Each structure stands twice: as structure tokens, then as C-alpha cells.
Amino acid sequence: MVDSTSAQTGDMTTRIVGRSVTRVDALAKVTGEAVYPGDLAMEGMLHLKILFAGRPHARILGIDTSDAQAVPGVVAVLTAKDVPVNEYGLQTPDQPVLCGPGSSKAGADVVRFVGDQVALVIAETERAAAQARDRIHVQYDDLPVLSDPFEALKPGAPLLHPPRLVTEGNPALCAEGNRISHHQIRKGDVEAAWAQADVIVEAEYRTPAQEHAYLQPEAGLAYIDKGGRVTVITAGQWTHEDQHQIAHALDIPPDQVRVIYPAIGGAFGGREDMSVQIVLALAVWRLSQRGVRRPVKTVWDRDESIIGHHKRHPMWLHHKWGATRQGKLVAGEIRIVADGGAYCYTTNKVLGNTTVTCTGAYEIPNVVADVDGVYTNNPPGGAFRGFGAPQALFAAEMQMDKLAHALDTDPVEFRIGNMLREGRPSALGTPLPGGVSLVETTEKCALAAGWTRTAQGWQRPPRRESEGALRRGLGLAVGFKNIGFSAGYQENCWAKIELRGDTEIEEATVYIGSAEVGQGVHTVICQMAAEALGMPMERVRLVASDTATSPGSSGSVSASRMTFMAGNTVRGAAERALRRWQDEERPAVAEYTYLAPMTTPLDPVTGHGLPNFAYGYVAQAVEVEVDTETGELRVPRVICANDVGKAVNPQQVVGQIEGGVVQALGWATCEHFVTEGGRVLTPDLSTYLIPTIDDVPERMDAILVERPHPDGPWGVRGMGELPFLPLAPALAAALHDATGVWFDELPLTPERVLAGIRGTDQGVKASEWQTFAPGRS
Numbered sequence: 001m002v003d004s005t006s007a008q009t010g011d012m013t014t015r016i017v018g019r020s021v022t023r024v025d026a027l028a029k030v031t032g033e034a035v036y037p038g039d040l041a042m043e044g045m046l047h048l049k050i051l052f053a054g055r056p057h058a059r060i061l062g063i064d065t066s067d068a069q070a071v072p073g074v075v076a077v078l079t080a081k082d083v084p085v086n087e088y089g090l091q092t093p094d095q096p097v098l099c100g101p102g103s104s105k106a107g108a109d110v111v112r113f114v115g116d117q118v119a120l121v122i123a124e125t126e127r128a129a130a131q132a133r134d135r136i137h138v139q140y141d142d143l144p145v146l147s148d149p150f151e152a153l154k155p156g157a158p159l160l161h162p163p164r165l166v167t168e169g170n171p172a173l174c175a176e177g178n179r180i181s182h183h184q185i186r187k188g189d190v191e192a193a194w195a196q197a198d199v200i201v202e203a204e205y206r207t208p209a210q211e212h213a214y215l216q217p218e219a220g221l222a223y224i225d226k227g228g229r230v231t232v233i234t235a236g237q238w239t240h241e242d243q244h245q246i247a248h249a250l251d252i253p254p255d256q257v258r259v260i261y262p263a264i265g266g267a268f269g270g271r272e273d274m275s276v277q278i279v280l281a282l283a284v285w286r287l288s289q290r291g292v293r294r295p296v297k298t299v300w301d302r303d304e305s306i307i308g309h310h311k312r313h314p315m316w317l318h319h320k321w322g323a324t325r326q327g328k329l330v331a332g333e334i335r336i337v338a339d340g341g342a343y344c345y346t347t348n349k350v351l352g353n354t355t356v357t358c359t360g361a362y363e364i365p366n367v368v369a370d371v372d373g374v375y376t377n378n379p380p381g382g383a384f385r386g387f388g389a390p391q392a393l394f395a396a397e398m399q400m401d402k403l404a405h406a407l408d409t410d411p412v413e414f415r416i417g418n419m420l421r422e423g424r425p426s427a428l429g430t431p432l433p434g435g436v437s438l439v440e441t442t443e444k445c446a447l448a449a450g451w452t453r454t455a456q457g458w459q460r461p462p463r464r465e466s467e468g469a470l471r472r473g474l475g476l477a478v479g480f481k482n483i484g485f486s487a488g489y490q491e492n493c494w495a496k497i498e499l500r501g502d503t504e505i506e507e508a509t510v511y512i513g514s515a516e517v518g519q520g521v522h523t524v525i526c527q528m529a530a531e532a533l534g535m536p537m538e539r540v541r542l543v544a545s546d547t548a549t550s551p552g553s554s555g556s557v558s559a560s561r562m563t564f565m566a567g568n569t570v571r572g573a574a575e576r577a578l579r580r581w582q583d584e585e586r587p588a589v590a591e592y593t594y595l596a597p598m599t600t601p602l603d604p605v606t607g608h609g610l611p612n613f614a615y616g617y618v619a620q621a622v623e624v625e626v627d628t629e630t631g632e633l634r635v636p637r638v639i640c641a642n643d644v645g646k647a648v649n650p651q652q653v654v655g656q657i658e659g660g661v662v663q664a665l666g667w668a669t670c671e672h673f674v675t676e677g678g679r680v681l682t683p684d685l686s687t688y689l690i691p692t693i694d695d696v697p698e699r700m701d702a703i704l705v706e707r708p709h710p711d712g713p714w715g716v717r718g719m720g721e722l723p724f725l726p727l728a729p730a731l732a733a734a735l736h737d738a739t740g741v742w743f744d745e746l747p748l749t750p751e752r753v754l755a756g757i758r759g760t761d762q763g764v765k766a767s768e769w770q771t772f773a774p775g776r777s
Contacts, residue, residue: 216265
């Protein structure tokens with residue numbers, strides 16, 4: 001069921017924007033004609049295999065490649081000494097391209113997690129490359145393993161990294177020690193506020209890592225083009241950032257690197273950081289220096305993918321919240337520790353978003369919060385759909401349910417009574433910008449789930465009767481998240497439009513760097529271009545995802561930003577191109593770079609600031625059935641209300657909602673990423689379980705709330721991450737409704753649910769928090 005509730009004005013009337021047109025890549029994908037990185041092939045192609053460390057922490061004393069080089073068909077073996085600038089990283093360059101001796105990068109001779117890359121083998125065949133890789137002899141000196149972030153924070157813990165570079169643009173990063181980053185909020189007087197609280201709820205929560213499990217594992221092909229450029233065809237989320245990181249590692253100008261994205265089989269944030277990009281470029285670049293000018297291809301198997309790329313951050317969250325008997329929040333004290341794994345990746349940015357959302361969608365006048373990311377020898381934590389908000393909102397929404405229960409008030413009534421509204425300050429001391437629709441979105445979800453609004457306030461529907469061991473429950477949760485990059489970064493997006501024809505425009509070509517990772521953004525870009533140009537969509541041609549044809553960056557397809565940013569950019573380029581067409585330029589060509597409203601970093605002491613220029617809002621209700629004899633769960637129905645500002649392609653929006661709900665259901669119930677001593681115990685899809693068709697809710701109702709954003713193109717906000725955010729706490733609330741048990745740790749496996757029902761479940765030990773020391777006062 002789809003219920004589209006629009007708040008359109010006369011200015012919002014559109015012809016193509018708002019229609020469920022067929023995706024521009026649909027035919028190629030369903031017929032198998034679409035070319036993914038693993039499908040690529042070129043004449044004379046060589047094959048590359050990577051030797052992964054396979055151990056969580058060790059110093060490499062030496063690497064003997066002689067046996068590998070003797071394997072017939074081997075063309076070259078590369079190690080750390082072959083990397084000109086042996087470092088990379090989106091936020092700080094703390095990771096070696098290849099680990100081992102021989103480079104000038106301090107600490108590059110140390111492997112810090114099992115997925116560190118040690119050596120490359122390039123050979124005539126995959127078989128020869130794999131055989132040679134297995135014949136590389138590495139002398140390791142094992143080092144102490146830190147797999148627990150609380151242990152890593154203790155004084156005297158082994159240091160996993162040497163002192164690090166901290167740039168002015170990343171004030172939350174820490175320059176030394178095992179703390180990657182620190183954020184904090186200091187608002188009001190928490191200690192004095194406790195006296196105002198009639199009810200105080202204190203609890204500890206734990207959320208797990210999550211594997212992206214995209215359909216297409218990492219793969220790519222590289223070659224030297226006719227112009228001498230190092231060209232890499234692969235899957236990623238930001239062509240221009242890949243270009244710059246490759247150029248940095250090879251110590252060559254960026255214009256000597258070309259990055260192209262073909263069809264991409266999913267991302268969800270998992271392709272923001274490097275995987276095969278730099279090593280493929282290094283391989284063809286070094287071979288060309290030796291007179292071998294041949295393409296090189298690599299394809300990871302699923303085990304390599306699971307070990308080799310980052311995960312959602314596991315987090316430990318300690319919350320103490322107080323409210324009056326009249327149902328008003330007065331204070332919140334929050335401590336969060338996140339396992340950042342072996343390298344920074346985007347930990348500081350993820351935890352910045354965790355800080356923004358740690359008090360939920362509510363106005364709390366007095367707040368103390370400390371949020372730390374910590375180095376360990378586990379796989380790195382990085383970007384994943386929701387970007388730190390799902391963990392924060394799980395704890396915040398659980399606190400709201402527990403307070404409502406303690407106050408004997410309806411959870412919807414309690415939420416709406418404390419929700420952030422237009423002009424009211426968040427925990428960061430500033431209002432949320434761009435039209436705040438939290439109340440409207442929550443009300444629509446609650447009404448669809450059976451709540452009623454009475455003179456005495458909101459009342460939940462009657463509980464469904466149990467049948468034997470089967471208990472039924474209903475829960476609701478709310479979330480919000482930034483749209484676009486934040487915290488002082490000048491968000492931007494470039495596009496060019498070329499209009500061709502004689503007396504009338506016969507074809508429009510849009511050039512943009514945006515990646516298409518399955519979310520449908522290339523379709524909505526074509527829709528928005530056609531709308532802005534006043535022409536049929538069939539006459540719009542898109543050239544995208546190539547640094548050679550898109551010399552300006554469009555930024556990453558992350559932060560639910562691309563529709564918002566690309567729409568403004570394309571509209572600006574269209575207006576300029578049309579003016580030139582009217583001036584009889586043929587062809588009419590125009591470029592435009594959209595600059596989003598400025599934001600500010602969070603103040604390092606108070607946490608105050610204006611970190612984001614736009615937000616999206618979501619509310620979800622979940623029905624659950626639980627077998628109290630086995631702990632097994634079934635979710636018959638999910639209702640998801642999203643304020644998307646404007647649904648450019650409603651069918652695609654519904655698809656994103658359904659996909660986000662199922663992915664969140666996996667994180668909340670069955671996806672159990674297990675490590676022990678830094679080693680991954682669930683390295684494949686037979687041990688790491690993702691939802692199947694049998695786990696998908698029988699009914700998913702999508703409610704599209706369209707409150708236009710004042711800066712969004714045609715009112716667009718953005719919504720790719722929103723459906724993920726509130727599922728876990730809504731499910732946990734439904735479980736409590738069914739069983740009377742609070743479940744504070746994910747995933748909600750049958751074993752954990754049954755233990756909770758029987759009263760044997762054990763959560764985070766209070767003693768662990770004794771090791772937590774905030775980074776600032």
C-alpha cells in the first residue's frame with residue numbers, strides 16, 4: 001500500500017518529476033546486458049590476486065617472493081616498497097596501501113587487521129596468480145591484539161598507531177593514542193536537572209557490526225589509456241575522491257588518473273573507502289614502467305569481500321534520561337563507545353552524526369554526551385546506510401519507550417509531547433532547518449497503525465490476543481537524519497548540459513559525476529533534467545560516473561544527498577543552457593556548480609553548532625509475533641512514513657523503503673557478525689546470515705509525506721537512509737509489548753530472545769564503563 005500525502009503548493013506543479021517512470025537502466029539489467037566490474041575483459045588482460053594479512057596484529061619482518069615469482073605465468077609481484085606514497089584514508093591517511101617493510105610511511109610494516117593487504121601478484125591467469133600468492137612467505141612477529149575498545153582505552157594499552165596528522169577541517173580527530181575521535185555535548189546543567197525529574201531511566205545498549213552484503217563483490221580492471229592516463233574501471237561511490245586517493249598514493253597529478261564506474265551491484269556506504277582501486281592502478285602503473293602495457297583485472301570472492309571492507313560500527317551506549325510526571329524530558333546523560341577497528345575510515349564523521357542524533361528527535365534542555373571512536377584490531381568501522389544514526393536512535397527510542405512505560409503514558413503521546421518543532425533548539429543549541437515535520441510524520445504513521453487521537457491524548461489500539469505460545473505486539477519508533485555532508489564542509493555538486501538541434505531542442509546531454517549504485521539516481525537525474533528543460537525525458541541523454549567526462553565533482557552517493565544536490569545542479573545548468581539556446585547558441589552548453597547552504601562544525605566543548613542544512617524525517621510501526629517457546633520472531637507488517645519533501649519517482653521511493661526495511665530487519669534480528677581476538681568467524685554467507693524472502697514482512701505500507709524543503713529542488717529532501725533508522729527500536733518496542741521484556745542488545749536472534757524471556761540474558765557489564773574516560777571536559 002502506498003499513501004502519498006502531499007503538501008504541494010502551486011509552485012510545485014510538475015510534468016515529469018513526481019511520475020513513476022521506468023528506470024533508465026532497467027532493460028539492460030533485467031536482460032543481463034549491463035556490464036558490472038566483474039564482467040570486464042580486455043585483450044591481453046592480466047589477473048591480480050592480493051595476499052591479505054590473515055592475522056589481526058603483527059609486524060612484518062620480511063617478505064620472500066622468490067617462490068611466487070617462479071610460478072609459470074607470473075609477471076610481477078609487488079610489495080610495500082613499490083608504493084610511492086604508502087598511505088590512504090578519507091579522513092586521515094592512517095592506512096598503508098600495502099603493509100610491509102620498504103616504504104617511508106611510519107608504521108607501514110605493521111598489519112592491524114586480518115584484511116590488511118600485504119602483496120600483489122600479477123599473472124597471465126587467475127589460477128597462476130592464486131598459486132603464486134599462496135607461495136609468498138611472510139615473516140611475522142605477532143603483536144598484542146586489542147579486540148575490545150574498552151581495553152584499548154585503558155591507560156597503558158598497546159598503541160595501535162603512531163601519532164597522526166589532524167587537519168583543521170577534522171577537529172574531532174585525535175592525534176595520538178587509541179582514541180580515533182571524540183565528540184561531546186554540554187547543554188544546560190544536567191546535575192541540577194536531575195532534581196526536577198520524577199522518573200529516571202538508566203540503561204545500557206549494544207548494537208552490532210553489520211556486513212554490507214552487496215550483491216557484487218569488489219572487482220575492477222585497470223589499464224593505461226592512449227593519453228597515458230592510469231584508468232581504473234571499478235565500483236565506488238565517488239569517482240573524484242577515488243581519483244585523488246589513487247593519485248596521492250602513486251604520487252602523480254590527478255589529471256593523470258581516470259576513474260570510471262560501470263554498473264554497480266549495490267553499495268550502502270560500503271564502497272566509500274578504497275578496496276581494489278589503488279592496487280589496480282599501482283599494478284598497471286608499475287608494469288608500464290617495466291615496459292609491460294597490459295590491462296589488469298581482479299575479482300574478490302565473497303570471503304575476501306567480507307574480510308576486506310569496513311563494517312557498520314559496533315557501539316556500546318549508556319543512557320540516563322529523566323522526565324517529569326507531566327511527561328516532559330528534563331535531562332539526558334549519554335556515553336557512547338564505538339569500535340572503529342584498525343583504521344579511521346569515516347569514524348569521526350559517523351560519530352559526528354551519532355552525536356547529532358543521540359538525543360533522538362526530542363527537545364531535552366539539559367544534556368551531557370560523550371562519544372568516542374576507538375582503534376582496535378577488528379575490521380574497520382565505516383559508512384553504512386544511516387551513518388551512525390541507527391545505533392544512536394536505537395538507544396534514544398528505547399529510552400523513550402521505557403520512560404513512557406514508567407510514566408504509564410502512551411508512547412506516541414509521550415513522543416509527540418517532546419518532539420522537536422520548528423524553531424525549537426536541538427541538543428546542539430540550534431533549530432533543525434528546512435521545515436520540521438516530525439509531528440506530522442509520526443501522526444500519520446500512528447494513525448495507520450491503529451492509534452487514535454482522543455480528547456485525553458493518543459491511545460494505542462487494543463492488544464491482539466495471544467494463541468498458545470505465540471505472543472503478538474506492536475511498537476512505534478521515530479527517526480531523523482541529515483541530508484548532505486555536514487559540519488562545515490562546503491557541500492557542492494557540478495553538472496554540464498549540452499543542448500543540440502536546429503529550431504527546436506532535439507537532444508539534451510547531461511554530464512555529471514554521480515554514481516548509480518542501484519538506488520535509481522540516474523533515472524531521477526534524467527527526470528529532473530527533463531522537467532527543468534521542459535522537454536520529453538526520452539530526449540535526455542546522461543553521461544555519468546567518469547572523471548574524464550565530468551571534470552567537476554558531484555560528490556559521493558552517500559548521506560542521502562544526491563537527488564537534492566544533483567537536482568539543484570541540473571536545474572541551474574538547465575536554466576543557463578536554455579538562456580544560451582534562446583540567444584541562438586548552437587549547441588548551447590552550460591555548466592553549473594550548486595553550493596549548498598553553509599554548515600558549521602560542532603563546537604569541541606559544547607557540541608553546539610549548525611551541522612546540517614537539511615534533514616529527513618521518518619516514523620515506523622512494527623507488528624511482531626514471537627514464539628515464547630523457541631524465541632523465533634515473525635514480522636507480519638511494517639508501516640513506514642517518510643517525509644521525502646517531494647517524491648521524484650514514487651515507485652523508486654517505495655522500493656527504497658522496502659529495501660531499507662528488510663536490510664534493517666536483518667541488522668536487528670539475524671545478521672550476527674562475529675569476531676574473536678580480531679579474527680572473523682563469519683567470513684561467508686553461510687555463517688553470516690542475511691534475510692531471505694521468508695523473512696520479508698508480509699505487508700509493508702509506505703506513506704510518503706511530502707513537506708517541501710525550501711532549498712530542495714521541487715521541494716526534494718532525500719530519503720535513501722531513512723527507512724533503516726527506526727526499525728530496530730520499533731521491533732524491540734513490539735517485543736516488549738508482546739512479552740513484557742526489554743531487549744537492549746541486537747541482534748534479536750532466537751537464542752537471545754528466548755534467554756530474555758527466561759530472564760537469563762546478560763547485557764553490557766557495568767564494569768566496562770569504568771574504563772571509559774571522556775576526551776574533553
